Amino acid sequence: MSQDIGHRTWDEQTLRRRIRELVVEYYRQAHSSRPFVPGQTRVNYAGRVYDERELIAAVDACLDFWLTAGPRTEAFEQRLAKYIGLRHALMVNSGSSANLVAITALCSRRLERPLEAGDEVITPAVGFPTTVAPIIQNNLLPVFVDCVLGTYNLDPEQLEPALSERTRAVFLAHTLGNPVEMEPVMAFAREHDLYVIEDACDALGSLYDGRMVGTFGHLATLSFYPAHHITTGEGGAVLTNDSHLARIAQSIRDWGRDCYCRHDSPPEGACGRRFEWEIPGLDEPYDHRYLFVEIGYNLKMTDLQAAIGLAQLEKTPDFIAARQRNFERLHEGLKPYKEFLLLPTWSEQAAPSWFAFPITVRPEAPFSRRELITFLEARNVETRLLFAGNIIRQPGYRHIPHRTVGDLPNSDLVLRSTFFVGVYPGLDQARIAYVLEVFADFFKRAT
Ligand SMILES: Cc1ncc(COP(=O)(O)O)c(C=O)c1O
Structure with missing residues (x-):
């Protein structure tokens, strides 16, 4: 895909080509992924997934120096x-x-x-x-x-x-x-x-x-x-x-x-x-x-x-497929813990392009969300809460004029017991396998 705009002189084109070659070289030196070391490398919940093409696109746009929306x-x-x-x-x-x-x-x-x-x-x-x-x-x-x-x-x-x-x-x-x-x-x-x-x-x-x-x-x-x-x-x-x-x-x-x-x-x-x-x-x-x-x-x-x-x-279809694969591996791997963890569900009419893998610690589980996420985080598996949980419990929203339908018990449970781990394309099979090992380790100790 070319993102070039306007007409450039031969010299400009030659310089751009050299700059692009250097950008590719720089990308390989500075940005390409490091080997995964289980327990030491952080397994993030999300992150930028890019290669030299994004860097070239950004540098090209910088050289044009349009700056605003153009x-x-x-x-x-x-x-x-x-x-x-x-x-x-x-x-x-x-x-x-x-x-x-x-x-x-x-x-x-x-x-x-x-x-x-x-x-x-x-x-x-x-x-x-x-x-x-x-x-x-x-x-x-x-x-x-x-x-x-x-x-x-x-x-x-x-x-x-x-x-x-x-x-x-x-x-x-x-x-x-x-x-x-x-x-x-x-x-x-x-x-x-x-x-x-x-x-x-x-x-x-x-x-x-x-x-x-x-x-x-x-x-x-x-x-x-x-x-x-x-x-x-x-x-x-x-x-x-x-x-x-x-x-x-x-x-x-x-x-x-x-x-x-x-x-x-x-x-x-x-x-x-x-x-x-x-x-x-x-x-x-x-x-x-x-x-x-x-x-x-x-x-x-x-x-x-x-x-x-x-x-x-351009990469969106591949990103979605990778997210789907990671989601399926986690879903399969976490099934043995369904007694204590509520795993995600979706409509029969839905084909989700997953952002993350949500988990709710069931109220009857013999451990708390805090214990589980502390265990995961200590082993470098990054977790996130489901955003604001029940929004009207948040300090900035407690006093807003609003109505509710009922007492929102599920939203309160999410606030207390739900979190998510990542499925983003930056997670390869080794990282997902590691996440599942950490869960297995937790359940060996907790139950
Ligand atoms: C559902 C939802 N809406 C809106 C936003 C806000 O997006 P942004 O961070 O780009 O402002 C987010 C951010 O994660 C989100 O998850």
């Missing part, structure tokens, strides 16, 4: 949209920003039915905080529903009891890559005329009913933080098939302006009449570039990040 960002947007099978992918600087843009877009006065202050958004109590934060930041009311243990996804049975006259949207997340049971969710949303936003930050490439997650709702989001399926360092994307919503989301990302020029738009603008726009009450036409139609932010990605993202996107 040709590479636009190319990344187009290729990602094509990969997902949607019309629009909008690059932003994080998954959290993607969630903020998505919810804020649904509050736009340019929509026929915008979300209004005080409207209710049904969302799971278990998850990542920045799925919930933009609901609050937009003066909407989160209505928390419990999760299903095993999938850790929103329980569709709780949607009906969550409903009120103010319910306007469902903001769900495909937890750790495991697709939400979308059929009942979409039926519920259709019946009650609700917006659906899918936080697919952990689920690039997951399928439900043979269809990519992120293609069901009005809007969806992705994260490209290094722990995720592909990385741009910091980064994320907003996905939609709706061109009007895409324009609104772009405006919110780009300071609130109406202009949608690309890097190569002509001086008269992509609209073709850049200097002919009207501001009510002004008798002179105005430059579209400075026409502000939303209360916006600046959440754009840079071309350097997009260059890395383009190289990563």
Whole structure:
């Protein structure tokens, strides 16, 4: 794949070739993987998986020195949209920003039915905080529903009891890559005329009913933080098939302006009449570039990040396959401990592209989560908790206005007893075998 832009002189091309050769040499010297030493090498839960191609892409982008969102960002947007099978992918600087843009877009006065202050958004109590934060930041009311243990996804049975006259949207997340049971969710949303936003930050490439997650709702989001399926360092994307919503989301990302020029738009603008726009009450036409139609932010990605993202996107099918393989090995290897550990489950209609391998220590187990993760960490197996657990138990969220459906017992159990280990492509067979040995060792001592 070539990411070259513009025309270069022969000298420039020769220099670039030499620089690339040096980058490859440098990659081999400095970045190629070290041998795995069981017990000594840390088995991370996630990490950047890259080779000389990402380094070359980044260096090439540096040499172009575009710096802001430009040709590479636009190319990344187009290729990602094509990969997902949607019309629009909008690059932003994080998954959290993607969630903020998505919810804020649904509050736009340019929509026929915008979300209004005080409207209710049904969302799971278990998850990542920045799925919930933009609901609050937009003066909407989160209505928390419990999760299903095993999938850790929103329980569709709780949607009906969550409903009120103010319910306007469902903001769900495909937890750790495991697709939400979308059929009942979409039926519920259709019946009650609700917006659906899918936080697919952990689920690039997951399928439900043979269809990519992120293609069901009005809007969806992705994260490209290094722990995720592909990385741009910091980064994320907003996905939609709706061109009007895409324009609104772009405006919110780009300071609130109406202009949608690309890097190569002509001086008269992509609209073709850049200097002919009207501001009510002004008798002179105005430059579209400075026409502000939303209360916006600046959440754009840079071309350097997009260059890395383009190289990563090419590898996505291999990354997903490696995650799947690692997940299956762990699932098979941990089955003997099912009496004490709740292993992950998923819908028959789902083909998850796993982010990680979640485990809940059953309440009746003769050991605690803390004892198990302390044992794993001491032997260099990295663990993580399932993000915020029950979000309304978190100090920053305890006092937010909200409603809940019931007491959220499963979310509380997740807070107390769930954790995950990695399945990312950086884990080879030897590392996964080591993780399973450490579990075996723990169970020899603990039971
Ligand atoms: C489900 C979910 N949503 C949103 C985010 C936020 O993404 P970012 O770290 O890119 O802001 C994360 C981060 O891991 C996440 O897991």
